Amino acid sequence: MPPEAASVFGYEKRQVSSPWSAQVPHEIAEAVETLKENDESTGQFVVSALEHEIKRRQRKKAKESSEK
Template sequence: MATGTKNAKSQKLQARAPHDVIEEMEALKEPGESTAQFIVTSLQGEIKRRQRQKKQETPKG
């Protein structure tokens, strides 16, 4: 039975990416690493980077 785009553990996303970005991703994926694993790892890294950046921008006082 097919499931929807969201379940208890994950959510399906769709996005278009430029060909050159896809080619770079394919060239840099680790052996045995799926595209989904690469994208999730990349998203996690970008989220952490932006959280750190936002924290640094918050004035202390």
């Protein structure tokens, strides 16, 4: 559907995710394969790890800001 048609129907088509590509050291790739759950994809593992790291850094930043 062309973008102008989507706006006529009252919604916009939005991208749910962004494809990424990255080079990963062999040791990290091996650890991911060893540690991910049986029913978990590599993508799910990576997204979960990124979410946890983002939250950790946000907490750290908030703590540093409150200490000033």
